[in-house]
Amino acid sequence: MLVVKNIVKSLGGRIILHHINFCLQKGEIIALLGPNGAGKTTLMRCLSGFYTPDEGKIIWQDADLAEDRLRILKDFAYVPETGGLYPEMSVYEYLAFMAECRHLKPEEFADNLVYLTKALDLEAVINQKCETLSKGYKKRVVLAGALLSRPGFLILDEPTEGLDPQQKQHLRAFLRQYGKDKIILISTHIMEEVAALADRVLLIKDGRLICDTTPEDLKKIVPDNNMESSFCTIVGN
Amino acid sequence: MIRDILIFWAKEFRFYFQSRMIYLVLLLYAAISVGMTLYVSDFYQNTTAGLYQFFKFQPGIMALIIPALTMRFWADEYKHNTLEIVFSQPVDYAAVAIGKFLAAWSITGIMLISSTGLWLVVGVMIPLDNGWIAANYLISFLMSGSLCAVSAAAAAFCYNALGAFLASMIAGMLLATVKISLWVENLLPDNAAIAELSKVFDFTRQFDDLISGQAGVAAGVYFLVLTAAGLWISVAAAEYKRS
Numbered sequence: 001m002l003v004v005k006n007i008v009k010s011l012g013g014r015i016i017l018h019h020i021n022f023c024l025q026k027g028e029i030i031a032l033l034g035p036n037g038a039g040k041t042t043l044m045r046c047l048s049g050f051y052t053p054d055e056g057k058i059i060w061q062d063a064d065l066a067e068d069r070l071r072i073l074k075d076f077a078y079v080p081e082t083g084g085l086y087p088e089m090s091v092y093e094y095l096a097f098m099a100e101c102r103h104l105k106p107e108e109f110a111d112n113l114v115y116l117t118k119a120l121d122l123e124a125v126i127n128q129k130c131e132t133l134s135k136g137y138k139k140r141v142v143l144a145g146a147l148l149s150r151p152g153f154l155i156l157d158e159p160t161e162g163l164d165p166q167q168k169q170h171l172r173a174f175l176r177q178y179g180k181d182k183i184i185l186i187s188t189h190i191m192e193e194v195a196a197l198a199d200r201v202l203l204i205k206d207g208r209l210i211c212d213t214t215p216e217d218l219k220k221i222v223p224d225n226n227m228e229s230s231f232c233t234i235v236g237n
Numbered sequence: 238m239i240r241d242i243l244i245f246w247a248k249e250f251r252f253y254f255q256s257r258m259i260y261l262v263l264l265l266y267a268a269i270s271v272g273m274t275l276y277v278s279d280f281y282q283n284t285t286a287g288l289y290q291f292f293k294f295q296p297g298i299m300a301l302i303i304p305a306l307t308m309r310f311w312a313d314e315y316k317h318n319t320l321e322i323v324f325s326q327p328v329d330y331a332a333v334a335i336g337k338f339l340a341a342w343s344i345t346g347i348m349l350i351s352s353t354g355l356w357l358v359v360g361v362m363i364p365l366d367n368g369w370i371a372a373n374y375l376i377s378f379l380m381s382g383s384l385c386a387v388s389a390a391a392a393a394f395c396y397n398a399l400g401a402f403l404a405s406m407i408a409g410m411l412l413a414t415v416k417i418s419l420w421v422e423n424l425l426p427d428n429a430a431i432a433e434l435s436k437v438f439d440f441t442r443q444f445d446d447l448i449s450g451q452a453g454v455a456a457g458v459y460f461l462v463l464t465a466a467g468l469w470i471s472v473a474a475a476e477y478k479r480s
Contacts, residue, residue, distance in 0.1 A: 101327070
């Protein structure tokens with residue numbers, strides 16, 4: 001279980017996150033929604049350990065991220081919206097480097113490499129330089145790097161951005177399977193993705209958590225049962 | 238921590254060879270080192286047994302070359318948005334900075350080794366004090382570590398490679414070519430205590446004294462302290478930029 005307690009984060013003298021509180025359970029796929037500049041990326045960076053919150057705590061299985069950072073981060077993984085690859089490395093070198101960073105044993109790396117390259121369809125590009133990959137492949141390589149240690153908490157920023165419809169479908173199926181016994185937090189602007197993947201929706205605006213509901217209940221906010229209209233209604237007000 | 242340092246050292250070290258930039262750096266270093274020794278110093282008139290004419294130029298040459306090794310330490314991490322990935326891994330921030338520093342320092346070691354050809358050639362022609370020269374190589378390696386740390390610290394404050402290169406070069410050049418103690422002696426001729434203190438902080442003086450056999454352990458400690466200070470600033474700057 002992940003508990004976010006009263007998180008406050010300022011950047012450049014401006015408060016980006018105001019006292020955010022929520023709790024995520026194993027087996028949940030959570031969509032993090034909000035207009036641009038709402039603080040979604042800052043929140044994800046706090047959860048990934050990249051930023052240290054000014055106030056509040058992030059608690060993972062009864063341990064505080066601020067106090068036990070290195071141990072807890074072994075169970076967390078973060079995939080940013082863009083970049084995240086070293087262009088001069090081949091896909092294999094990148095994954096091997098990520099495995100080293102996550103302190104995986106060689107046999108664990110070998111097992112997970114076989115599983116992930118197959119699951120994310122990376123076999124054809126395993127020896128290719130990262131800089132030569134298409135956007136869709138780049139996204140999947142970063143995701144594979146994040147999943148090497150089979151983290152219990154996966155944070156994804158716009159995971160299907162740049163993927164073609166078939167790849168999107170494939171990735172969503174993979175995430176649904178992976179999320180059965182893990183926690184996945186996804187930041188997205190695509191309502192179709194929320195409907196297809198999420199069990200729960202967290203909506204933030206101006207750095208405040210303004211809605212914590214299910215996709216079904218979110219739709220019911222407007223008479224036409226449309227998630228996009230509901231989102232606009234909440235954010236607009 | 239040691240394991241994390243080695244991971245980042247290996248990654249950065251491999252990169253130098255993958256990018257092929259290293260060959261240009263090695264060539265440039267060899268050309269400048271040999272050129273300065275043979276054509277700028279009094280090498281042909283007064284070759285010392287410790288090859289002083291070669292080593293005395295090392296701080297300036299290293300200050301010129303090392304920024305090319307450290308400029309992309311953090312700039313590339315920003316450019317490719319890999320900093321978020323790296324700092325959300327279960328690794329210590331300090332291990333990342335130290336690993337990068339050690340990779341650059343290792344390259345300076347290779348640069349120095351590549352220059353031993355001059356030692357061998359001169360040694361065939363005239364008698365040299367090989368023990369002294371070997372010690373001077375170690376001193377030069379120690380000095381290059383200090384410059385790598387200072388250069389890494391300067392680069393950590395910049396977001397792009399060009400800015401990092403210029404900042405590193407200015408910091409390195411100021412340290413390695415400006416004789417602070419001479420300035421202080423000229424500016425404050427009557428203040429012996431300050432003049433004496435300025436000698437302690439004078440990079441070129443400490444190095445010159447070491448390679449000419451006039452200084453002891455204290456000068457070595459000076460370079461180690463400077464390296465540690467540079468690394469500390471580098472780690473602090475990286476952490477500051479992250480947050």
